[in-house]
Amino acid sequence: RGNSPDICMASHGTTPLALSGTEEKGAGGYDCEFVESPHQDDYCAICLLPARDPQQTRCECAKLYCKSCYDKQKSVAGTCPTCRQRLDAFPDQNISRRVRSLKVKCTTVDCPWVNELRLLGAHLKICGYVLMPCANGCGDLSIRCKLQYHCNEVCPHRQYACVHCKKGGTYKEMTGSHLDVCPDAIVPCPNSGCESNIRRQDITSHHAVCPNVVVPCSNSECGASIKRKDTSSHRSECQYETIGCVYMNIGCTFTSPRHEMAGHRASSSGYHLDLAMVQLKKQGEEMIVQLKEQHQKHVEEIMTLQKEQHQKHIEEMIAQLKEQHEKHVEEMMQLKGQYQKHVAYSEKITDLLNLKPSEEHVTLKMASYGWHVRHNRSWYSNRFYTHHHGYKMCLNVDASGSAEGEGTHVSVYLYLMKGENDDNLIWPLRYKCTITLLNQLVDGFHLARTLTYSKDEMDMCNSRVVGTGKKGSAGESAPARSLAGKGFPLFIEHDQLDLPEQVGQCTYLMDDCLYFRVHMKVLPPPKPWLVLTDF
DSSP states (O other): OOOOHHHHHHHTTOOGGGOOOTTOTTOOSOOOOBSSOOOGGGBOTTTOSBOSSOEEEOSTTOOEEOHHHHHHHHHHTOBOTTTOSBOOEEEOHHHHHHHHTSEEEOSSTTOOOEEEGGGHHHHHTTOTTSEEEOTTSOOOEEEHHHHHHIIIIIOTTSEEEOTTTOOEEEHHHHTTGGGGTOTTOEEEOSSTTOOOEEEGGGHHHHHTTOTTSEEEOSSTTTOOEEEGGGHHHHHTTOTTSEEEOTTGGGTOOOEEEGGGHHHHHHHOHHHHHHHHHHHHHHHHHHHHHHHHHHHHHHHHHHHHHHHHHHHHHHHHHHHHHHHHHHHHHHHHHHHHHHHHHHHHHHHHHHHHHTOOOBOOEEEEEEOOHHHHHHTTOEEEOOOEESSTTOOEEEEEEETTOOGGGTTTEEEEEEEEBOOTTGGGSOSSOOOEEEEEEOOSSSSOOOEEEEEEOOSSOOOTTTSOOOSOOOBOTTSOBOOOBOSSOEEEEEEEEGGGGSOGGGTTTOOSOBTTBEEEEEEEOBOOOSOGGGOOOOO
16 A cells, blocks of 8 residues: 555654644545554545545545545546546545544554544654654654653763763763863873873873883983882992992991992901991990890899799689688578578478468459450459469459340359369368459448358369360460359349449449459368478
8 A cells, every 4th residue: 555644754753843644634545554444435536545534526426535636636637537527526524534533553663552543643743653853963763752761871962971070062072082182081101011090181290200100310420211110229239329338337438439439448448447446345335234234124024023923822822712712602502591491391381280261362353344245255364372272263254244144244253273282172162252343442332242162062163173274276275174163143233333322432343444352261271291392
């Protein structure tokens, strides 16, 4: 198929200013890739493309033409190219709307856009796949979606600052010709053998100190040229270097160039010998003084060492005595501790043999009362003993009630648990136990209920617990307790937790908490000699 002008521009990546869009006049039919095929009557009889701005002829053939094709045919021949009658037509808006509502693909390569033909022109103005010229003027073309990346990151004409002097210019210039003259560019030292890299503007100052620059010998008569780093070694061999006599350390002050020094040594041997004798005498006197000083110093060091050794011996003896003393104190403390344990054990045995009935009590706090009522959950107290070496029990409270008190009363029960003292206790349990709901305002108006464990009956409430607890969800054993509790399903009505007639003096429920006191009057153990000792 042929290419219409706007499609050609889009396909070859012209700029948006050159895009005429699908509405350009005089562009022939629509040369697009239609997703929905146009009707066979919607094609122009001249360009054979779907008609753009369709013109319907009034002649017998009733052919359809594009506006641009119709105007060109009328200006050239003036007759219909099909039936050869006088050419006369009118705009067919129905066909125009039908063609423009068909879905087409974008005319640019790789663009996934699909929409109605009437929207193609607007899409091409923003299509990310249309080729656009570089804004920096480098002449390259890039698709619109990558144009910014090209202009900022790739284009050789993009603005770029020299990495050395920070001068601005194009990337091509700053990385090319500018580097040959940049004063801050890092360049190698031009002197052979020097591995230094320096700024171009510092070459002159570096040349003044570079160890590899060639300099003349400081002795003008020599005329040799050597590297600066070799100057010292050269001067140690230069025949024109002014040096002192080898006997200058004994007093000879003669100096001359190196090549004349041999004659001086040959002609002044007697003078040098006299200087050596004077120097030897002087050194002997100085050595005698040094030896005296060293002897005195050694004597002082010996005296100091003897004092230090004596002091060290005394300190060692003191340390040994302290260590023995501390050891004896520690042994005495251990014996004292053992003695105190034996005394305490003897007193405990004596107390157990003289035990009288115990009247100890336990006070327990139930928190989150409202939550237990709303969720119909039972509350179990911490485990406790009725008295020293007594029965192990726990208190159970059904806040929402159980049995005949369900929904109206607070139910309270006592459960026996497996304890450490069970071997030395009386079974079945046969004592009275008082459970008291405490008033939280004053020490009075407490609510007490007393239950009796009968010695004549043996049931699940007062029997010794011998089983183990069931496994919990985490695989841990729950504490073993009696299969049934003994207590009061109608312990207190819910409405009586705040007594109306005692407002300001009595309340059992405060801060969502209840306090209970458990009291049991029991006899001493029948076998006090078997009571376990606490350690």
